[in-house]
Amino acid sequence: MSILRLTFLGTSAAQPTLHRNLSGLAVKADADLLLFDCGEGSQRQMVRFGTGFTVDAVFFTHFHADHYLGIIGFLRTLGMMGRDTPVQLYGPPPARRLLNQAVHLGVETLAFPVEFHELRDGDKVERRGYTVQAVGVDHRINALGYVLQEDERPGKFNLEKAKAMGIPSGPIYGQLQRGETVTLPDGRTIRPDEVVGDTRPGRRLVISGDTRPCQSMVRAAKDADLLIHESTFSDDEQARAHETRHSTAREAAQVARDAGARRLILTHLSSRHDTDPSRLLVQAREEFKGPVEVAYDGLTVELPLRD
Numbered sequence: 001m002s003i004l005r006l007t008f009l010g011t012s013a014a015q016p017t018l019h020r021n022l023s024g025l026a027v028k029a030d031a032d033l034l035l036f037d038c039g040e041g042s043q044r045q046m047v048r049f050g051t052g053f054t055v056d057a058v059f060f061t062h063f064h065a066d067h068y069l070g071i072i073g074f075l076r077t078l079g080m081m082g083r084d085t086p087v088q089l090y091g092p093p094p095a096r097r098l099l100n101q102a103v104h105l106g107v108e109t110l111a112f113p114v115e116f117h118e119l120r121d122g123d124k125v126e127r128r129g130y131t132v133q134a135v136g137v138d139h140r141i142n143a144l145g146y147v148l149q150e151d152e153r154p155g156k157f158n159l160e161k162a163k164a165m166g167i168p169s170g171p172i173y174g175q176l177q178r179g180e181t182v183t184l185p186d187g188r189t190i191r192p193d194e195v196v197g198d199t200r201p202g203r204r205l206v207i208s209g210d211t212r213p214c215q216s217m218v219r220a221a222k223d224a225d226l227l228i229h230e231s232t233f234s235d236d237e238q239a240r241a242h243e244t245r246h247s248t249a250r251e252a253a254q255v256a257r258d259a260g261a262r263r264l265i266l267t268h269l270s271s272r273h274d275t276d277p278s279r280l281l282v283q284a285r286e287e288f289k290g291p292v293e294v295a296y297d298g299l300t301v302e303l304p305l306r307d
Helices: 042-049 070-080 095-103 159-164 171-177 215-220 235-244 249-259 278-285
Strands: 004-010 024-029 032-038 057-059 087-091 114-118 124-127 130-136 144-150 204-207 226-230 264-267 292-294 300-302
Touching: 004 042, 024 042, 032 042, 032 070, 042 070, 070 087, 070 095, 087 095, 095 114, 130 215, 144 215, 159 171, 215 249, 226 249, 249 264, 249 278, 264 278, 278 292
Parallel strands: 032 057, 057 087, 087 114, 204 226, 226 264, 264 292
Antiparallel strands: 004 024, 004 300, 024 032, 124 130, 130 144, 144 204
16 A cells, blocks of 8 residues: 545534534545545545545544535436446444445435444454454444554565665565566575565554544554544633543543654644644643644545655
């Protein structure tokens, strides 16, 4: 997997504002395009920010309306665009029943298959070059966070050593890089570990969804390249955070700190922090010393490969 690019489609909590749409995140994972949540208006944001519509799968964190109602219109748009390949929809129970009702709302029938999948804590979806794992979190209803984990990557190919050993350039280099033992024209057998270094860890992207700070998210975000954590409230709204089972910016930063995450992005902001999230940023930076920022609609982030 070469590309891992994120585009924030919506960063507001509960209701849209003039500046922030409802929850939605587009993730370009090599050739795949994934959505994590699909709040109302997400498809317009996809047009606005140029993500394209070739979505392979949608992962819902939970089924409060602001996180999934956008899927109804989005699927109909795909139908009008002539889509004929299946779309995979994932989420916690009752995903099958609820999404089936939502998708078939109205009189139009879709010209392509929609496949529903229910996930529970620990379930993994295997995809080419990476997995998406569900993580149970602490919200008012059944809810999940997600971990996108890239597969381990081969070690670096030592070109100078290969030349010194007299290995002819060309396809043989690729075979060794892919972990294949090769036989040279002169009869010598070359193992990959003779010219290829140790395997390199894949990238790790963690998405909290709506949740109170919880140990399951700390474990999931261990050594994550990026943790995207909801931060609906500030310190002075702590009681409201407990009542609604959301997190403050400070609590999100504590999760990142305890997990040893490499980077933190705050999202899912209350309308009180719509245009000025500076308090959230200050409070988060008091707890987490790594890079931290507040997401905005249209923010695009590319996660570089690990060495």
